[in-house]
Amino acid sequence: MTDHSRIPDKPALEGLETVWGDAWERDGVYRFDRERATRESVYSIDTPPPTASGSLHIGHVFSFTHTDLIARYQRMRGRSVFYPMGWDDNGLPTERRVQNYYGVRCDPSLPYDPDFVPPFEGGDNKSTRAADQQPISRRNFIELCERLTAEDEQQFEALFRTLGLSVDWTQSYRTIADEALFTSQLAFVRNVERGEAYQALAPTLWDVTFRTAVAQAELEDREQAGHYHRVAFHRPDGGIVEIETSRPELIPACVALVAHPDDERYQPLFGTTVTTPVFGVEVPVVAHHLAQKDKGTGIAMICTFGDVTDVVWWRELNLPNRAIMGFDGRIIAEAPEAITSEAGRAAFAELAGKTTFSAKQAVVDQLRASGDLLGEPKAITHPVKFFEKGDRPLEIVSTRQWYIVNGARDEGLKERLVAHGRDIDWHPDFMRVRYENWVGGLSGDWLVSRQRFFGVPIPVWYPLDADGNPVFDEPIVATRDLLPVDPSSAPAPGFEESQRGVPGGFIGEHDVMDTWATSSLTPQLAGGWERDGELFDLVFPYSLRPQGQDIIRTWLFSTVLRAELEHGVKPWQNAAISGFIVDPDRKKMSKSKGNVVTPAGLLEQHGSDAVRYWAASSRLGTDAAFDPQNPTQVKIGRRLAIKVLNAAKFILAFDGRADAPVTVPVDRSMLAELAEVVASATRSYDAYEHARALESAETFFWTFCDDYLELVKERAYGAPSPEQASAVAALKTALSVLLRLFAPVIPFATEEAWRWSNDGSVHVAPWPTVDELAARGEAGVELLELASLALTGIRRAKTDAKASQKTPVESAVIAASAPAIALIESASADLRAVGRIASLSFVEAEQFEVRDIVFEASEA
Numbered sequence: 001m002t003d004h005s006r007i008p009d010k011p012a013l014e015g016l017e018t019v020w021g022d023a024w025e026r027d028g029v030y031r032f033d034r035e036r037a038t039r040e041s042v043y044s045i046d047t048p049p050p051t052a053s054g055s056l057h058i059g060h061v062f063s064f065t066h067t068d069l070i071a072r073y074q075r076m077r078g079r080s081v082f083y084p085m086g087w088d089d090n091g092l093p094t095e096r097r098v099q100n101y102y103g104v105r106c107d108p109s110l111p112y113d114p115d116f117v118p119p120f121e122g123g124d125n126k127s128t129r130a131a132d133q134q135p136i137s138r139r140n141f142i143e144l145c146e147r148l149t150a151e152d153e154q155q156f157e158a159l160f161r162t163l164g165l166s167v168d169w170t171q172s173y174r175t176i177a178d179e180a181l182f183t184s185q186l187a188f189v190r191n192v193e194r195g196e197a198y199q200a201l202a203p204t205l206w207d208v209t210f211r212t213a214v215a216q217a218e219l220e221d222r223e224q225a226g227h228y229h230r231v232a233f234h235r236p237d238g239g240i241v242e243i244e245t246s247r248p249e250l251i252p253a254c255v256a257l258v259a260h261p262d263d264e265r266y267q268p269l270f271g272t273t274v275t276t277p278v279f280g281v282e283v284p285v286v287a288h289h290l291a292q293k294d295k296g297t298g299i300a301m302i303c304t305f306g307d308v309t310d311v312v313w314w315r316e317l318n319l320p321n322r323a324i325m326g327f328d329g330r331i332i333a334e335a336p337e338a339i340t341s342e343a344g345r346a347a348f349a350e351l352a353g354k355t356t357f358s359a360k361q362a363v364v365d366q367l368r369a370s371g372d373l374l375g376e377p378k379a380i381t382h383p384v385k386f387f388e389k390g391d392r393p394l395e396i397v398s399t400r401q402w403y404i405v406n407g408a409r410d411e412g413l414k415e416r417l418v419a420h421g422r423d424i425d426w427h428p429d430f431m432r433v434r435y436e437n438w439v440g441g442l443s444g445d446w447l448v449s450r451q452r453f454f455g456v457p458i459p460v461w462y463p464l465d466a467d468g469n470p471v472f473d474e475p476i477v478a479t480r481d482l483l484p485v486d487p488s489s490a491p492a493p494g495f496e497e498s499q500r501g502v503p504g505g506f507i508g509e510h511d512v513m514d515t516w517a518t519s520s521l522t523p524q525l526a527g528g529w530e531r532d533g534e535l536f537d538l539v540f541p542y543s544l545r546p547q548g549q550d551i552i553r554t555w556l557f558s559t560v561l562r563a564e565l566e567h568g569v570k571p572w573q574n575a576a577i578s579g580f581i582v583d584p585d586r587k588k589m590s591k592s593k594g595n596v597v598t599p600a601g602l603l604e605q606h607g608s609d610a611v612r613y614w615a616a617s618s619r620l621g622t623d624a625a626f627d628p629q630n631p632t633q634v635k636i637g638r639r640l641a642i643k644v645l646n647a648a649k650f651i652l653a654f655d656g657r658a659d660a661p662v663t664v665p666v667d668r669s670m671l672a673e674l675a676e677v678v679a680s681a682t683r684s685y686d687a688y689e690h691a692r693a694l695e696s697a698e699t700f701f702w703t704f705c706d707d708y709l710e711l712v713k714e715r716a717y718g719a720p721s722p723e724q725a726s727a728v729a730a731l732k733t734a735l736s737v738l739l740r741l742f743a744p745v746i747p748f749a750t751e752e753a754w755r756w757s758n759d760g761s762v763h764v765a766p767w768p769t770v771d772e773l774a775a776r777g778e779a780g781v782e783l784l785e786l787a788s789l790a791l792t793g794i795r796r797a798k799t800d801a802k803a804s805q806k807t808p809v810e811s812a813v814i815a816a817s818a819p820a821i822a823l824i825e826s827a828s829a830d831l832r833a834v835g836r837i838a839s840l841s842f843v844e845a846e847q848f849e850v851r852d853i854v855f856e857a858s859e860a
Helices: 016-027 058-076 092-102 138-163 178-193 248-253 308-316 342-349 356-370 411-423 431-440 515-519 522-527 533-539 549-567 599-606 608-616 632-652 665-686 690-717 722-742 747-755 770-774 782-800 818-835
Strands: 042-044 080-082 104-106 134-136 197-207 219-234 240-245 254-259 273-275 282-287 299-303 378-387 395-404 425-427 460-463 506-508 542-548 572-578 809-816 837-844 849-855
Touching: 016 138, 016 747, 042 058, 042 533, 058 080, 058 138, 058 542, 058 572, 058 599, 058 608, 058 665, 058 690, 092 104, 092 138, 104 138, 134 138, 138 599, 138 608, 178 197, 178 515, 178 522, 178 549, 197 308, 197 378, 219 248, 219 356, 240 248, 240 299, 248 254, 248 299, 248 342, 248 356, 254 308, 282 299, 299 308, 308 395, 411 431, 411 549, 425 431, 431 549, 515 549, 522 533, 522 549, 542 549, 549 572, 599 608, 599 632, 608 632, 608 690, 608 747, 632 690, 632 722, 632 747, 665 690, 665 722, 665 770, 665 782, 665 818, 690 722, 690 782, 690 818, 722 747, 722 770, 782 809, 782 818, 782 849, 809 818, 818 837
Parallel strands: 042 080, 104 134, 254 282, 425 572, 542 572, 809 837
Antiparallel strands: 042 542, 197 395, 219 240, 219 273, 219 378, 254 299, 273 282, 460 506, 809 849
16 A cells, blocks of 8 residues: 655655665665576676776766666566676776876886885876886786776766666676686686697787787777888899889888789789899799789788788798887887898898888888889878777787687687577677678687786796796696786796796796686676586576677677687577767767766766666667757656656555456556557567667556546546546556556666555566456557547647636537447546536547537636
């Protein structure tokens, strides 16, 4: 029964987040009850751990709300929902934020200072230049990383709680915590043991700013201005071969010229040699199908290494390596051995130590002086590879790195990964193609080592030979009992710390794992793999992976890969992919573009329910425009939440029971229509179409409030009678159903209204079903529709007459078809009451309308 003392005089949204957020936490409403859970009853969610560096943005609110809608729906459907939260706190974004926030940079050669105090705190961009940053030891740097991420994570959790995410906060994890280190390192050790992880010296995409290797999945193309330079290579017969290049500074690294095998212009040259301009190195002319006949002159130089195609040519044509690019993005001091002439070595000496920009200018001057620059450079715009978090174009250098197989060179593995993608239910389905295209386009195994500091250490050491040189081909891999371990500070198995760095001893691996090598194990991290077998068996494979569309190639693919390598199964059954948030100009919101909206002020101004409504109104996979100056959908959501509170207060004020018999036809018709809404919303949520579920519930709700409630309120206010009891029971039944339908979207308003007449939380109440309404509603819904039309007609007639809606009416006529009259006559008493009509009659007509309104004389 309703406790009227619980209902405030003026219901409001303000403060509900704190009241009900605290209550949900206190009562453990969203806690995963593993004691009662079975594998069949569990709905497990592999939630994306947001990067804990800086602040959350509106995109997080958008996508995490989508996940929460599903979690809340499944919980109300009786599932045991496993809904953890992770924080991705290791990797480059954290390091960059620490550098800027504290004004420091890591120098592993420095000793640890236990009393170190950073030069400042606050991230005021005083430290954007490396020269302005104070160098500190690796251990001091990592301590600052841990301090700042802990602060950020507290703020993130507070905002997510305000947003109303129904997360089980007892299941939180961090990607740099000991449990995550153990899981990541154990998975890597097993990859090594099975031959799935290996080390190789190979061309590596390299970011010169961060001084680290970059994986294929972390690349992005950016349009850059440049120039094509037409250059002459010299044939033995005195002729020349003209090539066009945007990177003349790499001519000293040239190892061949290449043309398409079907290009008749160059077929006579295949198998011959030419000499490079300025540097005088003899290189072969070769054929390869990747050469483009219609690009430039149709023949190109292969350099080690200008771009990823150079790497393919170098590998497949078995060419020498004459790399000249250093890790710092400058030309190395030592000339390639192939440059033997005095003039060529002198020309190279002019380049040593220069940046690519300066070296390019120098080589162009050299070519112009030698007469090998044919014409002037031609301005172009072309795509250039960047690290997605970097500011300078990538270079390709030769380094020793760790790789994990990913199907690029193993057709059997690739086929299994594609099969898993086809077995996953994608929402929306067209996102599957992006996954398959990525798998099909892989050109190399997954590079997982990074030359950084704050990350999961690669659990490997290397023995030193008698001369103190590392024996990289005989790595010492950590055993399970040693994990988690940092080889840079812990001795190798079988050695003592005193043997570190001495001949016959060992050295530890200093590299850390790519952050995706940890994030790809989020199902294992959250589920307690190899730490809590009972929990892992309950939740894995997971029910759902929700995420953004931009990380299908990184996070989603790598998670499928690790699950296949470790378990031989797909990691989840469903993948729900959210779209982007775009600004009013339809540009994707991102920190780099400076158009990101932080959600804290929005939540405070409009309320969490209003913001959640905006997110819930967008379908999965669809980009949503957001204008912070005029957040229309947010305002509509606030209006809905307030209306729910006011409607609940109004309905619960009527005396009567919700379980009383519903006997009046119009009441039964309303419940029949509501049953259809329940069926539609349930189908929509089952299909991961939350926006459609919201639309059907909201459309009914406004009709319910504007028409049905107005139609029957006079009867509900009346003296006790079967008809009055029928109206009250129908109203309270509908309210109960509507509060549950809206609960996933506006959890605070629905909880507030629900608790006015219920003791438990609406969020663990059963999801409404057609069966609970079927016995009380009629099969047809036409009567309610007709009654709504009649009510609208009566209101319009009074408005047209410039009369108040309370104006008495002496008589009115409703014109309708015979079948419609047969239905609507049963609602005539309610229509007369709400319209203050003394006499209401019906006449047959083809068109439905209210006409012949006659006002009482006293009101004329």
